[in-house]
Amino acid sequence: MATRRDITKKYARAYQRADKLEKSRLLNGLVETTGWTRDHARRAIRQALARTGAVAQQKRTPRPRKYSYDALLVLQEVWRLSGAPSGKYLAAIMDDTLARLVQFNELGKVQKRVTAEVLDEVYSMSAATIDRYLKPYKDAQLPVALSGTKPSHILRSSIPVRTAMDGTPNDPGFYELDTVAHCGHTLKGEHLWTLTATNPKYGWTMLRTVRNKAYANVHPGLEWVRTHAPTRVTSVDFDNGSEFLNWAVLAWCEKHQLDVTRGRPYQSNDNAHVEQRNGDWVRKHAFRYRYEGDYEMRLLNELWGLVMQRKNHLLPCVKAVGWKHTSAGRKQRVYDAPQTPYARLLAAHVLDERVIQKLAVALRDVVNALDG
Incomplete structure (x- = not known):
């Protein structure tokens, strides 16, 4: 160990004065000499510099701005x-x-x-x-909004749990569901909620605003999602909010023969795909204002129609396809090439001819609106 410390001190002096390319070469040399990993060798150099008081003398020149x-x-x-x-x-x-x-x-x-x-x-x-x-x-954007999800204690034991470690089911009819509160700065009083449904396999997402979280209003939203989904809905996954964990919604799922799973309380990563859509689709277009009443509900649903056309048909997304290890030995996610949800659905050959024609017409309308 004493010999390694002496060697590291020698490399540290040269490392302090070297440029980026030379630092990489010095690290490789220290790794070959000591048998350490690059991370450990880099950490040993920092500690050696700290012991000699050289760290405080380092002055890093900021990189000049490349773009105007x-x-x-x-x-x-x-x-x-x-x-x-x-x-x-x-x-x-x-x-x-x-x-x-x-x-x-x-x-x-x-x-x-x-x-x-x-x-x-x-x-x-x-x-x-x-x-x-x-x-x-x-x-500089607006701060994070309030959450209206409260863990429901009813029926939880009868619904199987799907966690982030279980992965995404290889089912074209699987959809994650969630709601977003348009409450502004307080959850008091009645305000609008947006129901979000996303297919993690293809990225296709649907949005529908309802008056509140009562089943009388959530049920039409669920029916709208089921009838407007490009693939037949066969299973759903949601969090522990009371708008989903109730007897009426479970009876609706049983009526339509839908498999039901739920995430763990306070573990939003279990529903990561729909949570991402809540932020990227809902919050970035409706912001964090408070909305109430039928008039604003109609306006929001008109807005969601345009957002869905644009996001599903024109904007690409990526899907995680595996893992790889970096040169430092760390695991890193591997993603496929960006594709629109519409292109992913067509490439998967899971749509019938009627749905293909309907989506093609919707795409043509979007392109004509942009060109016009």
Whole structure:
């Protein structure tokens, strides 16, 4: 160990003065000499520098900004008009989306900043760069809203639990269900709720706003989801909220021969797919305001019709397909290439001809509306 400490001290002095490429070479040399992993070798170098007091003397020169201020403003506007997707999704549609916005002069106040050089900068941005440049802009959004889910103690023992470790069922008719409260800053009084249903296998999602969580209002929402789903609903999964865990909803599921599972209380990762849609689809379009009454319910359902057309037909998503190990030995998720939910459904060959024609007409309407 004393010899290893002496060797590490020698490498640490050189490591402190080296550039990025040289640091990688020094790490490899220390790993070969000591038999440590790269993580342990890096940690040993930091500890050696701390013992000698050299850490405080290090001054890291910040990397200069690669992209111009005009490109940043254009990127922010494209991100906002695209529905605030992540960098991975925005990079996949950037070429077509930005070209349409420029062609139809829809960039608003940043239109005058658009030049050939700025367009080249935005087109060349990677997904990680987009996320990094947009982070301060995203952080300025509204805070997290209140949750209206209360664990229900009735019927829980009779419903099987599906956890995040169980994986997603390989069933085209499996849907995760959840509700979002449009309550503003307080849950008191009657306010609207949006029922979210998503198919984790293909990413297809449906939204329907109801008056409240009473079964008399939740039941029409469930029926709407069942009749408008592109694939026949065969099983559902939800959290422990009282809007789902009641005798009436379970009787409805039994009537339509639907298999039922639930997540664990306070474990939102068990319903990760629908929770992600709550944030990316519902909150980013209806925000965190309070909505009440029939008029606002009609407006929200009109909005969801447009959101579903655009998100399901035009915007891609990725699906986890496995795991891999990084060079440092850490597990890392592997995702497939971005595809729209509509394209995934067509590629899976699970739709009948009538549904295919219906979805094709809906896609044509969306494209015509964008071009018009």
